[in-house]
Amino acid sequence: MLIAGLACDTRSWTPVIDGFSKRFQTIVFDNRGVGRSGMPESPYGIRDMAEDTLKLLDHLNLQSTNIIGHSLGGYIAQEFAIRYPGRVNKLILESTAPQSSARNNLLFQRFLEWRLNGMELEPWIWAWSFWLFPPPRFEDRSFIDAHVKAALQNPHPHSTSAFKGQIEAILTHNTLARLKKIRAETLVIEGEEDILIPPEEAGQLAKRIPGCSMSVVEDAGHIVHVEKPEAFIRTALDFLS
Numbered sequence: 001m002l003i004a005g006l007a008c009d010t011r012s013w014t015p016v017i018d019g020f021s022k023r024f025q026t027i028v029f030d031n032r033g034v035g036r037s038g039m040p041e042s043p044y045g046i047r048d049m050a051e052d053t054l055k056l057l058d059h060l061n062l063q064s065t066n067i068i069g070h071s072l073g074g075y076i077a078q079e080f081a082i083r084y085p086g087r088v089n090k091l092i093l094e095s096t097a098p099q100s101s102a103r104n105n106l107l108f109q110r111f112l113e114w115r116l117n118g119m120e121l122e123p124w125i126w127a128w129s130f131w132l133f134p135p136p137r138f139e140d141r142s143f144i145d146a147h148v149k150a151a152l153q154n155p156h157p158h159s160t161s162a163f164k165g166q167i168e169a170i171l172t173h174n175t176l177a178r179l180k181k182i183r184a185e186t187l188v189i190e191g192e193e194d195i196l197i198p199p200e201e202a203g204q205l206a207k208r209i210p211g212c213s214m215s216v217v218e219d220a221g222h223i224v225h226v227e228k229p230e231a232f233i234r235t236a237l238d239f240l241s
Contacts, residue, residue, distance in 0.1 A: 005071030009035030134193030191220035
């Protein structure tokens with residue numbers, strides 16, 4: 001089961017779905033507020049999103065699964081593994097941390113303000129790109145242009161209210177004192193050049209989750225599975241096998 005990050009839907013996993021589906025039944029879904037999922041009227045937290053994951057597993061009649069969570073999806077995956085240890089086989093946490101930093105909380109709120117104040121979507125996506133990808137990636141303009149184009153052509157774009165809802169969920173996430181409750185064998189995958197959630201923040205997971213290991217991918221930023229899909233698939237499959 002692949003759990004996507006902030007403002008991302010199932011399309012964000014496109015570079016790696018085929019690689020995983022050759023070996024596993026692979027489940028992707030839209031978190032609440034994005035893609036084809038509904039937007040709740042009332043506020044919600046990471047725990048609620050973990051409950052969504054549980055209900056999906058129940059709906060599919062699956063007792064347990066391997067879980068891969070990216071960024072916000074990693075927050076959800078942590079909460080799920082803590083609350084429902086018997087439902088997780090192995091756990092992979094990509095580009096995520098026990099809690100969102102004070103800097104990132106301010107950053108996300110500023111991005112929200114820009115949208116609320118009428119900032120056009122294309123420059124907003126470009127602004128995000130500078131946080132998601134390392135400097136060398138911008139030397140390949142075709143890669144960045146393709147990323148922006150794909151976001152603009154999403155047939156199910158997220159709304160500003162949906163972005164606000166997910167940010168508010170992020171602000172209250174904190175598993176730091178509870179990570180020791182995770183029983184699943186866990187791997188942290190982190191981009192060496194991630195400036196949004198730097199390796200030292202992701203490393204807190206490896207230090208506090210019992211028996212957790214960490215793999216740092218060279219020349220990758222915040223979205224390892226998009227920048228380095230082959231390396232991501234290889235690393236994940238080695239661990240899951």
